[in-house]
Structures are given as structure tokens and as C-alpha cells.
Amino acid sequence: MHALLRYSKSRWVGSLLALALATAACQSHPDEAQRASLPPVGHYEGSLSQAGRPDVRAALDIRHPSPGHYEAEFTAPGAPALNFVADSIYFGQGRLLLKRPLRAGQTLTLTLDGDFWRGTLALDSAKATAILLKRGVPSPSTYRVEELPQDNGSAWLYAPADAGTMGPALALLPDSATAAAACLWGDALAREGVIVLVLPPASQTTAEAEAPRVREALRFLRSTPGADTAHVGAWAAGARAVAVAQALAAPAGARPAYLIAQNASVDAAARVAFRELRNRKLPVLGLYGGPKGAAQANLLRNAMGGRRGAAVRVYRTAGVDLLVPGQPSAGLGPGLPGEVLEWVRGQ
Secondary structure, three states, X not given: OOOOEEEEOOEEEOOHHHHHHHHHHOOOOOOHHHHHOOOOOEEEEEEEEOOOOOOEEEEEEEEEEEOOEEEEEEEOOOOHHHOEEEOEEEEEOOEEEEEOOOOOOEEEEEEEEOOEEEEEEEEOOEEEEEEEEEEEOOOOOOEEEEEEXXXXXXXXXXXXXXXXXOEEEEEEEOOOOOHHHHHHHHHHHHOOOOEEEEOOOOOOOOXXXXXXXXXXXXXXXXXXXXXXXXXXXXXXXXXXXXXXXXXXXXXXXXXXXXXXXXXXXXXXXXXXHHHHHHHOOOOEEEEEEOOOHHHHHHHHHHHOOHHHOOEEEEEOOOOOOOEEOOOOOOEEOOOOOHHHHHHHHOO
């Protein structure tokens, strides 16, 4: 793939040839050779196919919103778990490579054939054949995705394209069991106007370790264009959910608008923290999946004061990551993301 050039946000990354092409892209009238080196802007529609399975409708939008800046968005209306916006576009010699942020196993590799793109969508260990035909101009952008390097890995910001409309924002703190689903939530929520900051998994999940992470994430989100500063919350999974609850319950804890606790294991120490949050009237949504989900949900419900104390939901057909098996890829469980969106918007 060394022949491909990377078009990343507002800059080009690659060889000296890439720099020369970037300069050419800013010119008003690039010649035919230069045009052939630039990603072909447009809206493409077609399908994904796998042997023995029904085809899935698919679409690709390649946009050129400003000189040197290209965007690409892949959507599959019948399989929304496959939707993504690429943070970079790799293009050269008629070949296009798109990588999904936070999901190294999902890549779209295409070859240009006239008005057609032909190639494959890699889905971790599986592949689907893609064929897409140009249908016109690209559809408007839905959201942007940006990598934010951290000392312990990268955070990723999913921000709706319409920054002029104020909306909720949340910091998502996945654990190792839910990290692979974080990109699905970032995509699904950003498409509905929610700003999502996905933090990298952490090796330490104590209240002392999570407190500064949460505080800094909330500060960052409140300064993000389009965020309604009164509706900035946190979402943590597994042991991180308990650690974040304990951090928020501390006397000097951060003050989010709400907390979503996914698969929180409620022991005696966790029960104290969640009861303190209840006393402070902090809205809490509990989300549970997996074989132990129902039992743990009851413990959180009791800690929050019974059925009136918190919204606790169990997705019995989903795993701890709230995904259900499916083809061509696992997707969010029944009722998701709609039930989470409804709750967040109500806070």
C-alpha cells in the first residue's frame, strides 16, 4: 500500500509527491494527470455481498469541502453497525483504502473502474464483496471524527457536522470487554446529534485514576463547538463504571449532567457510591447484557432506591458489549441506540 497517498483532515501525509499534489489541489484548474491523482468526489450506491447471504445495500460519499481536505463516509442502511466516517483517505493509482477508526479489522478497499468502485469490505475475519456505482453529488456530511493522541493511547471525538445546533455530549469510557463496540456507539450517537468522546481503555480502574480522566474529558467536551454545556455526561463500562461512580461521589468529584453505568458490578463499596449519587439527584442509567446482567441490574436498582431510583435496563439477547450476533456483522441490541438516545435527551 506504499503507493497510496493519505488524505487526512486538512493536510496531506505522504511523500514529497503527496506535497506536490497537495499544492496542485489548491490550484483552480488542475490538469488531467492531477485530477487522476485526487479522490473522485461523488455519491456512490451499490451493495455488499457474501456467498449464501442476501445482499446488503451500501453507499459511499467522498467529499471535498475545502482545498486539500477530503472526507469519506460509508453507510449500509440495512446493517448500521457497518457505518463509519473515515478519519483518513488513502488513494492512488485508482485504488482507495478507508480504515474505520477504533476498529482496525474493518477496512474498505476499492478499485476505480469507470463510474464503479469494486472491491471488498473486511470485517475482522470475514469479507464482503462491494460494488458501488456513482449516482451524483455527495450527500451532506453527518459528523466528523478526529483522533486525539493521549499518553496511554488515542481518544476519538465524534462530533456532529452541524455545530450550530447545540446538543448533548458524553465521555465514553469503555473497558476491555466493550472497547470494540465503542465505534458503533460513536457513530450511532453522532448521527443523532450527540457529541461523543471515546477514551482509550485504562490499565488502572480505581476512583483515583479515573477522577482526573473524567474531569478533563468533561472540560474538553464543554469547550467543544455544538455542545450544550448543561447536558454533558459520562458513560463508563464494567469496573470503570464503578470507579467513575466512586470518583463522582467523592466530595470534590466532577459534576456531569448524568452517568450511564454499563454492566456495573455492584458490591458493598459500589452500593455506597451509587447511593451517594442518588442523594445528589444525579440521573443514572444502568445498562446490562450478558448472562449475569439481570442479577446485577437488580443490585443496581436496589442501590439506587428501587424502581423509582434509577432507570435500569437489561438486554437479555445481547452480550456485555450490548451487541447481538448478526450478518454481516454483530449489531446493537434490540431497542438500541434509540432507548439510550431518548434517555440522554431527557436529562
